[in-house]
Amino acid sequence: MTVKEYNNAVREFGDHVYRFVYRSIKDRHRAADIIQDTYEKLWLCVTEIEYEAAKAWLFTSAYNRMIDVIRKDSRLISIESYDDTSIFAAENDSDLNEVLHHALERLPGVQRSVILLRDYEGYQYREIASITGLTEHQVKTYIFRGRVALRNFLVKTSVWHE
Template sequence: MTVEDYNKSVNLYSDGIYRFILKNIKNQDEAKDIVQDVYEKLWVKSGDVSFDKVKSYLFSAAYHTMIDKIRKNKRITNISEYGEDIGFYSGTYNDLNEVLTEALDRLPGIQKSVILLRDYEGYSYKEIAEITNLSESQVKVYIYRGRLALKKYIGRLEVLV
């Protein structure tokens, strides 16, 4: 990858990676650190990574760096945890985004990550599986469980809309 390609990847993907990480860990400074770490890794490996694979490489590196940081900070004990009932929203609906954000934050980390990769970046099951080191079936299951939990949390839609 040339310097031009590298800088192009900064323009194209750094915002997306930052958003993805920030949504997951809710800490701007750490999210920025992770983005910088990831691009530093990319620069070191720039000879091995072609431009058409760079997005996948960046998100994969960002995801794993984030997991390492989370484990280090002991924010959550088990990232692979699933099946947790996130409950349902019992307040009054003022802002759908607010409710969705809250719902998303209640999801287990892995479910949140795969849903964000799917919705934010439009990755296929296979690509998400590569990024997260899961099987395609696991990705499908996590997405299914995550959406089901989010839908349950939203609860009574008629009040919202």
């Protein structure tokens, strides 16, 4: 990858990787740090990576870095221990997308990441498996379970009715 291609990778994928990381960990500063580290890593091995593979490489690297950060800081909220007050705030918001993002925060980290990669970036299961280091079957399972959890969450908070 040339310097020009690297700059293209910054301009083209920077926001994508950022929003994936930010929506996964919900911390702007940490997300920015992770992206910074990821691009520094990319710059160090810029000659070894092809531009076509840069996006997947960035997502993989950012995901791994994010997992490290999450492991260090075990402040993840499980879906069972959500705070009702924030949900009721979201309930007033008629935008389903907004509510879904609130619900997403309550999903386990892996489910959240695979759903984000699937919905935000439109990756195939195989590509998601490659980024996250899971098998394709695991990715499918996480996505389906995540969808069911999101739906149950919306029903539980009366945003959706069965």
